[in-house]
Amino acid sequence: MMDNKIATQYSSKIMIASVVILAIIQACAGIHPFPGTFTSTDKVCDPDPRLGCFSHQSPFDRILVPLPQSSRKIGVLFWLYTRFCSYQSIHYSNPYSISPSNFKGNKDTKIIVHGYLDDSSTYWMNDMKDKLLQLDDFNVILVDWSGSQLLLAGSRADYLLSVANTRIVGAQIGELIKALPVSRERIHIIGHSLGAHIASYAANRADLVGRITGLDPAAPLFQDMVTDIRLDKTDALFVDVIHTDTNPFIGIDGFGTKNPSGHIDFWPNGGESQPGCLKPLQKQLETKKIPTKLEKRDLEETLELTRNVVCCDHNRAQQLFTESIDKSCSLIAYPCNNYQDFLHGKCMKCNGKCASMGYHAIDYSHIHFKQRLFILTDPEKPYCAYNYAINIAESVGESEDDWFPMAPKIIFLKIYGNLAISADIKLERSVQIKSSDKQFIITSKENLGEIKRIDVWQDNNPLGIKWFIHTINIVGNQGTKTYKFCFKNWNKTDKATADALDKTVKC
Template sequence: MLMLWTIPLFLLGAARGKEVCYNNLGCFSDTEPWAGTATRPLKVLPWSPEKINTRFLLYTNENPNAFQLLQPSDPSTIEASNFQVARKTRFIIHGFIDKGEENWVLDMCKNMFKVEEVNCICVDWKRGSQTTYTQAANNVRVVGAQLAHMLDVLVTNYSYSPSKVHLIGHSLGAHVAGEAGSRTPGLGRITGLDPVEASFEGTPKEVRLDPSDADFVDVIHTDAAPLIPFLGFGTNQMMGHVDFFPNGGQNMPGCKKNALSQIVDLDGIWSGTRDFVACNHLRSYKYYLESILNPDGFAAYPCTSYKDFESDKCFPCPVQGCPQMGHYADQFAGRISEQPQKFFLNTGDAKNFARWRYRVSLTLSGRRVTGQVKVALFGSKGNTQQYDVFRGIMKPGATHSNEFDAKLDVGTIEKVKFLWNNHVVNPSFPKVGAAKITVEKGEGQTVYSFCSEDTVKEDTLLTLMPCDSPDTL
């Protein structure tokens, strides 16, 4: 009989759970879906606000180097600061074992100051993030509630509209932003920078970042391989209105292939367990950082998969255009669909990461030979290196095309240079040319056409001018 009593009491205790309540923030329990699930098996309550010690560090165009501490419990600190109601406010929220006074966080504010007048607030919750992962993941709830309380103070004291607020969260910080957004009706925008997978992927939307947390939610996935066995820290789950998967979202160029990178980054940005963080996971905020100064350098293409994108099946941009991954993604907000959308693009392997995608199609002329063809684009803003278009049997009259990601936007394309070779000694010195080359830029609807009647020997440049140019008549 004893077993019959102990089992129900045990189950009753499990269902009831524990709860903690804090002024202005509400109550937090360790019942489902916050704990006791397959994703969150451990029953862990978040720490108190005093223990986490979240700080709001304000930088503005007037004080770009030294922060002003804002305290929601003391609105006079806001009154005495450089916070300006007329400006947008962007909050930057760090993730696990990071802190609010890091180089990348301040660099993000400084890049913003180059392009806009803005209140840039760094949310520092390092005491709550530099602990065990399970505890930090639960502390997210209190930090998100504190951020929501901060927004409420701005609304109440300054009639500041939440629509002018943009939350940018990296890793666990993305879910902090989600928690704050779920508590703030009418929040303008949330950007999730590689939202962390463990304890969040597959959970109900109240636990994690999701599209209902703001009017516009954009997410950048850079470490989306499964945590087990690949040690991918980011989530593969769609969590925004638009989800970007640069380079496929799992293995970023320039990051070592071993599961745990030796870095952490030359900036020395992590304290504590430095080898915990993978290079891929950090790429998300590096791309965002650079996107601020490159309004058109991260065009992303709607596509069903990265394999299709790499197979040139998702070019050019559709009629409604392509969103820009990063800072300017919200310019696409009016074109989002009811269903979440996946977007793909490629980046460079180091600064500068921005790339501009082109498709080149060429029709061969001259002799039939085996070899390879390369082209370089020359435009009003500069010229590209040579890119491969075709390798194989080169037949006159045959048309071949390829897409490539250039390191710069060449502007208006003025001419194209064609080169072929096969590195085979041929005493007849065959000549090959391109009767016509068309070039299309991903985001634009313009197609450029270049023509030539000439053929050239191997390793000799052939310049093609616009088809209606006097030089080609």
């Protein structure tokens, strides 16, 4: 029986964590105790005549969403970065800020837009900018709509008002695009969360852009809405989307939309949640003392930690895209009817229909994808991982254990390729899987190359539970080749080694 003191401390941890998580959900998802100022007027006209008027007429008649703040209050800033300058401020209203700048019309232009509560000084935007400039001589523009140091303005207003403000920000970016001396096809807008929908508005204001990348487009007040008010594949010549946070959390939908929104929609790790995101919170709850009296500093630290954890899934899209810019690892994703089929190894053969998630998705714009694309990533940086399918055929008549029929069975593998050797891989045969063939998807930090041999072993289980293995088939990265390994009823704890055979060979 659990000691009363330990039980009380554990309950306190859970209670405080729950309160903090609910507070962060309010901050992240927009359930704000002080909603935006509402008005009965039908429209508001911006002091900048280029932007025009904004109304509550359909389709912008969403309940509770007010009219946007003025462009003066939002204070959008455009920061230009090139390989030849650290930053320059430019603006569509001042042509003299553009013409003498280092902006080059013969270069591709990347426009990065943040979401709720962020600003252009945030780490992910600058990290992405740096990686892009390392890759090529681009014009990179960071858009800051955080309210220009004003409280409760721009992206730092309550969520409802920030949603309304996306219309103004999108219009301003659209005006900037029209003022830039560059072909619209060379414009690529990268938007996270609310920034993804801002990209949609900007593209429509500019009439055309070459590409939009949506990084987990925001769900609250956008999901299942008409495409006029959310990111959609008609907004650019090519639209690619990464979904990382669609899973409901404590009864509230994930921060990212479930709506497929692009020509290619990627769903890493199923798109609902991301591996590794709960580790910081678990560590904190296990190691941090819960004070009997909650001090302000303790609360602030816990709030910041929990905010990072709760928003971790949502923010993973930024990190995956940034990591993909460097071609050292290709995030190859596989089209499949659903995530469960993918996990069971049913979709690992590309047949020319796979695509690289992230920056290089544009290389696959000629392919018409009818299915969602899935990939498994690593729980820690670097997230990039190579995916392999493993099929285990059990020995007929010997795969069931009469003494412990409901017990799971575990084996370990190590895969040897001509380019790298895998880490130890643990595979567990669940009792729910009734077929004699067991399918798994495993990941490797490195490209193993041509697979030459594998080692297999089992723990010295005190219950004597064994997994009788007949053959193991491994489908290589992108499904280009199947490697077969014969074990002929192996069921020992000693390590066994088998060399790769042609898949046509009988064991």
